[in-house]
Amino acid sequence: MLIRDACLGNLCKLLEMRWTQTFIPTLKETPAEAEITSHKLLLRAGLARRLAGGLYTFLPLGLRVLRKIEAIIREEMNRAGALEVAMPCLQPPEIWQKSGRYQDMSEVLYHVYDRAKKEWLLGPTHEENITVLVASEINSYRQLPKNFYQITVKFRDEIRPRFGLMRAREFVMKDAYSFDVDERSAEVSYQKMYDAYVRIFERCGLRTIAVEAHTGAIGGSFSHEFMVPAESGENEIAFCESGKYAANVEKAVSQGPLIPTPTASTGASPEKFPTPGVLTIEALAQPPYNVPAHHQIKTLVYIVESKPVVLLLRGDDQLNEAKLAGALGTVLLRPATPEEIYELLGAHPGSLGAVGVTHVPVYADLALRGAAGMTTGANQDGFHLRHVDIARDIKVTRWLDLRTVKAGELCLATGLPLKISRAIEVGHIFKLGTKYSEKLGAVFLDEQGRPRPAVMGCYGIGVTRTLQAIIEQSNDKDGIIWPMSVAPYTVCITPLDVTPGGRIMSIAEQIYRQLIESGVDAILDDRDERPGVKFKDSELVGFPIRVAVGEKSLANEQVEIKPRAGQLMLVHKTEAVNRVLELIKRAN
């Protein structure tokens, strides 16, 4: 990447950089703290160091990458018409109480107290903050639409920080908030961000898939996540090969189970039979019972906003908690304890069923519609019921989509089999609606002079996570392979003999200086090290282009250009600069 093209203001002052003058503490061995590839390489390449769990110090090289990613984000956000602001990290709890998220997000909030013992929060996100600003500053439809963004540190008390920067207590996030006069206009704002995100991740050299997503604690009507497919990802996505459908598994739907649900009634009434020691679907599928899982009804008990509900799924299906939360419009839910279950149904987990249950709401998964001849728990420890016809024998309060889709099920849109893959979430865009504007008073007067709440959207990018996701997606056995756009330096000049004034060093310095003057972000490895050490380090750190100057090739007046992920090229020493410039140009 040419520096002047990238508009990296501050970097321009650091044109000249020699390896011995900066700080690149590479590691030959992997620190024990790292488990996944990108985390190992983050540490080994000398990009960052851990201070405590989920807290990292960025070293000069890592910071350069971070700044380049931020620069790309700024350019694309500005291009999309968003306005940069900077909001405080420290926030008053009152606005969180107003929005209701003081409770809803209590688990991730960091609380701090001042001298007067007054409570403050370290911001995990800034919807409240920006909405309060807009509430006081924006009064007319003439001032809309607006989209404010910032790139700042966020704090979240994660249940389990892990994988280095992937899930940290403190991390850099780009967050943007749009305010519109109506739904239609909000959708335009949303689409602009969608397009900006596609460009941002493309420019960062990341392959992402935009998937339909669950809205979670942020709230709102619909959303897309930008996912980087990776084995180490913490999310699962389902997608159709056609590219026409992709969704987070928390949200994904299909044509239904591959094996149809039995719907032929045996005609018989429910019959209780003893099943001593049988506590799982799997056990009931084994001899002597031999009830296939899809002939069983799985019965779960959840506590939703302090009240119990019974959930029914096919025996071979998995409950999708996100769908349940979405369908019931709350995030305050948890599995009931065995004690609560016993009190409610008179039996312990493993023997539960919904036949005859009328004192608790019963929510059944759509795959069970019309199910007949099923087997389920009898609400008596050690017994099950067979010949259960759900329409006849169970009072279903509501039918809901509660099951998790499985790989191979058919896509609703195309009829092709769905694939499931793990993925890293690097960006998330939400259409929020008026949830925050109503609660926090972001109201403007429309053309008729009527007060209306602004229609909001919010848009996040995990900047530090994106950095590590790039490493996770782009590496080989030797180290990182940085895309040119975000590499800490684009070119590494590697003289194999650093004797000052010597022929090799002189030629290396000449090439180096010419590249710098051409606006190329280059570093000169002036360390008095053996060639093997320099080669290994440059590959570990992952500079996109290495120019080696050594005795061997110089015998033919040549130097070596080695793209990190490409073939070695021998070129005449006077051609080196031009060839490097060509390579850079071609990559842009």
Added chain:
RNA sequence: CGGAGCGUAGCUCAGCUUGGUAGAGCACCAGCUUUGGGAGCUGGCUGUCGCAGGUUCAAAUCCUGUCGCUCCGACCA
């Protein structure tokens, strides 16, 4: 929050079962040699054995507590 594993030199680890003067490799420093893929030799530096308490003549080692790190789980009844 539940479960498991691990805390010994800057890094990777051995030593712990069976208590008895703190170890190796890498890194670092000095010197010589080497010089196109993480060099070789010689010499040297480096430790509250995570912390606190206990048992013991004696604790890195055994016991208790505690803190930290890593992994799994915290839907699938």
